[in-house]
Amino acid sequence: MLRIDLAARVPVYEQIANGLRAELVAGRFDPGDRLPTVRALAIDLGVHHNTVAQAYRQLADEGWLELRRHRGATVRERQRPSSRSDLAEPFARPLRELLAKALAAGLSRKLLVRELMDSVRRLEEGAL
Amino acid sequence: MLRIDLAARVPVYEQIANGLRAELVAGRFDPGDRLPTVRALAIDLGVHHNTVAQAYRQLADEGWLELRRHRGATVRERQRPSSRSDLAEPFARPLRELLAKALAAGLSRKLLVRELMDSVRRLEEGAL
DNA sequence: CACTTTGTATATCACTTACAGACAAACAGC
DNA sequence: GCTGTTTGTCTGTAAGTGATATACAAAGTG
Incomplete structure (x- = not known):
């Protein structure tokens, strides 16, 4: 699990x-x-x-x-919170730093792009 | 800075x-x-x-x-490390958990997708 | 050569984390 | 109903970590 x-x-x-x-x-x-x-x-x-x-x-x-x-x-039943765009800011920085770490660790840009696109696909399917 | x-x-x-x-x-x-x-x-x-x-x-x-x-x-001059695909695994989980937190905090999937695509674009431009 | 600048080493205080153990109350079986 | 078990919670504690204070050695500066 x-x-x-x-x-x-x-x-x-x-x-x-x-x-x-x-x-x-x-x-x-x-x-x-x-x-x-x-x-x-x-x-x-x-x-x-x-x-x-x-x-x-x-x-x-x-x-x-x-x-x-x-x-x-x-x-619990939990309504998905309404989205507000000013919430994206605190998300962008951790993401950027995570990507920087990955690049520094040796991941290629191509591989990272693939991972990100996987996430995009999952998100658009309503999953995670 | x-x-x-x-x-x-x-x-x-x-x-x-x-x-x-x-x-x-x-x-x-x-x-x-x-x-x-x-x-x-x-x-x-x-x-x-x-x-x-x-x-x-x-x-x-x-x-x-x-x-x-x-x-x-x-x-320092630093050669970009060679990429290996088994390095993607320890990256995927933090990314997934970061996305989960963002969703839980109220970001819409659409907004997240946009952020991710921004990162993809920057990565493909060779920047971050 | 005196004085400043700069990264480093050591000590300390506060905070966090994970655990240990005890506790009160609801549940299960009779 | 009663007794023993289950279950989340509460209080205390030992270990580890983070940020700072302070002193120090050595290179730079005039």
């Missing part, structure tokens, strides 16, 4: 939240679906259950999950 | 390195060019000079800069 890199710079709880958010945005869960309990997922990922709980709480804050004690995490 | 966000999650020294790397990859500096001294850039950015020094050292480790005491940081 998820792959966690304990040595990565980005915190584990954020890796979990990022991974789940990606699946939620992609619509891989339906409203009402139950996510694994914090302990079950923690064992599955090999981390502490508090770490998973933190990720769940973050996604709950963002409105993706509803957390009720002893009922687990249920996927 | 650079914009630093002290409140951001990514460390300041890495923001500096990222920003400079983006300009270096884009070819905005010529080999032999001098970068500002650590103290000058530190004052300009409002951070400690050690923080800038750390960014410079990272870029030097990557081969972008040559650091000689009292001579400042000079931009």
Whole structure:
């Protein structure tokens, strides 16, 4: 389901939240679906259950999950937020820096273009 | 020149390195060019000079800069690394998670596609 | 040769992260 | 209904990291 890199710079709880958010945005869960309990997922990922709980709480804050004690995490109906163009600015810079890193790491421009076009295709298909 | 966000999650020294790397990859500096001294850039950015020094050292480790005491940081001739396709994998996931965050933050797919296509165009022009 | 400039090294403080362990309350089986 | 288990949460803690402060050695500058 998820792959966690304990040595990565980005915190584990954020890796979990990022991974789940990606699946939620992609619509891989339906409203009402139950996510694994914090302990079950923690064992599955090999981390502490508090770490998973933190990720769940973050996604709950963002409105993706509803957390009720002893009922687990249920996927919430969440209207896709309305788009505003001034939100593109904080996205453009991370993207540019990510591309710079990739180029510096040795990826060719051609390969990067292919990756980006893949993302474009997935986006236009409504997926991620 | 650079914009630093002290409140951001990514460390300041890495923001500096990222920003400079983006300009270096884009070819905005010529080999032999001098970068500002650590103290000058530190004052300009409002951070400690050690923080800038750390960014410079990272870029030097990557081969972008040559650091000689009292001579400042000079931009090195650096052959663009050869591309290998297995390098695309560690790039795809950050990209996907970045897109997911953007979608979750309210960017429309259409807007994201436009940003990505902008990047593609810049890449194909040899810039960034 | 005195003074400034410049990158570096060491120490310190604050913050974050992941974990440990205990807890209260809802659930399951009887 | 009652008891034991399950489940998310709370509090505390040890380790690691980031940014700064400060001192230092050596090259530049007049």
